[in-house]
Amino acid sequence: MTIQANLSSEPVLSTRNPSAVLEWLARQAEPVVISLGAILAGLALFSIFIVLVGKSPIDLFKLMYTGGFGSWFSIQNSLSRAAPLLLTGLCVALPARLGLVIIGGEGAVVLGGVAAAAAALPLIGVLPPAIVLVIMAVAGMIMGGIWIGLAGLLRHYRGVNETISSLLLAYIAIALMNHVIEGVLRDPASLNKPSTTPLPADYMLGNIPGMDVNWGLAIGVVACIVSWIIIETTSVGFAARIAGGNVRAAQIQGLPVGQLIVGFTALAGTFAGLAGMVEVAAVQGSANASLAAGYGYTGILVAFLARHNPLAIIPVAILLGGIDASGGLIQRRLGLPDATVLVLQGTLFIVILFCETLYGRFKMFNPDLWKRSA
């Protein structure tokens, strides 16, 4: 797939010329219409699969709505599952804007969680919870940043493929985690499930007031917005997009491509590391093997579905959270295996990748073609 740099300056919305408004709308509509079309086409394909296994797609989609978004409980269920995906999605989307495909976010999540738990251990009872939580977040972010930054470093200075190296680093990260939670950091009381010493209840990151969703969701949304601002409005983000569009052009322009690569991979890693910290501080209470729950890998799907746009990650993560939340209901009510949801996710992924090739092919979204034929 191509990672679009989107360098053309956006037409300024002009009230003087009504056709300019129409042209602006047409350009903006393209990604929305194609993405929605892709999701609908994916659901249609998935319906065929459901018919083949002898179930009604209408029942299935009704259940998916009930389980994912049909009530306040279901919405909160979806949001809870979406929260970590916001951060792990960013871990893929940011480097992708530079043309890098990072798939090892899982490693940064795992080690970020371990670093956060380790940083908290000596401070419990010494410092107030709020400060400990901040220190945990910083520790998780630094650890995650180092881990993914390492893939960027290897890429720029040694020419190692960042996709492969980040994936291999994830395996190393999981092995390292197992080593420390079964060794130096093990709580002796955790006999059959090695874990670090659990955080006391008052040191946990709680829920967003009025909701049954932890603060990870708010942190993720803020991270997406901040990332969008960096990418779309700052000169650094502009330089990154140039490097992503054409690295030779960027070098000729004198842009610091190496610093951009290392900087953006490290930034991506800080978000995944933060996801690990939230997992420890808001959900698990300690670092253990449950940290490797696959959030880093689902983040790849999220980022690609969002076309590496940090703002689009928010709805995409919520959509996938909803699919995940409804997966349980589908299993329970229709007796379909858990793999059903994986088939749906895979179908959507393939269809959306395919639809990437449709950009620029529809005349209605391309005002330049209107004039030519007129």
Added chain:
Amino acid sequence: MTPMTRRSFLQTTVAGTAALGLSNSLFYRSASAQTALTVGFIYVGPKDDYGYNQAHAEGAAVIKALPGVTIIEEENVPETVDVQKTMESMINLDGAGLIFPTSFGYFDPHMLAMAEKYPDVQFRHCGGLWQEGKNPANTGSYFGYIGQGQYLNGINAGYATKSKKIGFVAAKPIPQVLQNINSFLLGARSVDPTITCQVIFTGEWSLAVKEAEATNALIDQGADVITCHVDSPKVVVETAAGRGAFICGYHANQSPLAPEKYLTGAEWAWGNVYTDFIKKAQAGEPLGNFVRGGLKDGFVKMSPLGPGVSEEARKKFDATLAEIKTGTFSVFKGPLKDNKGADVVTAGQAFAEDAIELESMAYLVEGVVGSTS
């Protein structure tokens, strides 16, 4: 829809049902339907894994046939916020009144958090972690002593081995697993004290590639009877049978995977345990917070003996099983050394299967080749 707390949601279950347009074929916990009970089962892996999860799913299938019971099941649920939400979803959308989260890692903090939030729902966790006074009263633990099943596996292995080397593919060096390894070797040594058992730890509960590698490595080193303690023994069983080694099963009955090479297996008998819970729940009796048992209590059973078991082995197996069922049998009795030469059980000491000392086991006994770290 106005924001609704889960508590008020539960109190207005009927209204909630109508509002959500759910199927009216579901059973709800309500005063008018005393015997109708919706029971939720949550599995960490696939329920047809020929192992840990299948053993629980078979138990669930047993109670499915009981009158007034509706079973809802969810598989592949990770030990994260996902399992908390799955429990809540079972309660809020399906009206579950009793939930069995079957994976060890579901207990703390996940099940405990949900139990505090939903005091009217009963939770029973597989793993034996419940502590009186510390954990909520609507929660509890159930677990089986399966070590003596591995001892019986060891007896069959002891008769079947020609090389006097047997192998164990283990997930993690935690007390439960170490006890199974030691029991397997001690069972084999009760037949021939020269037998050794090589153990390989894969480091994960479910990691098919490493399990296959470990099985091959054990057989390459001369082991000719293999058993395991991983979530799904399928890969180990098929790999070992493919290499011509005998197999002792674990968790569930794997004989369909290797009918000729399967000697026997230590299986969970969760159907009995679940039936007992359901009958109590329907009669309005307390479920009990801490339920445990072994072979003699019907919590654990042995797979039928396979064609590779000799007459001599069958006799010793039957005799030992009968002794175990009287409740007087001890696998761990002194004098017993670990494989580094230190005394772990002194002469005259004998631990029953429920002895608290066995629950923090951190050693491999003499004759086991391998290391816990």
